[in-house]
Amino acid sequence: MVLGRLQLYGPDRAGATKSHIHLAARASRGNNKITVDSDVDWQAGEVVLVGSTEFDWQQAESMTIESISGRTVTFTATFDYDHHGAPAAEVSQPILIGILS
Secondary structure, three states: OOOOOOOOOOOOOOOOOOOOOEOOEEEEEOOEEEEEOOOOOOOOEEEEOOOOOOHHHHHOOEEEEEEEEEEEEOOOOOOOOOOOOOOOOOOOOEEEEEEEO
């Protein structure tokens, strides 16, 4: 999206203070886990969107949560693309991850 505005809506999540979080470490193609930069109240079976780190917006991926342990989220499928996490020299903005379900 260029010069646009995006508003996302979802269920009221008691105690939730953030609408999105950031990827804390690189998520490589073929892997099914991410590390996030803060605690989440997500549940197995919910779907999240992991933003693209390239200029190709189609590299954003919708992933279904299998399990969560601390700040590590495991998905039911593997990534089709690399997602660079901070800290990384090639990332000027941390990658956003948002809950879709």
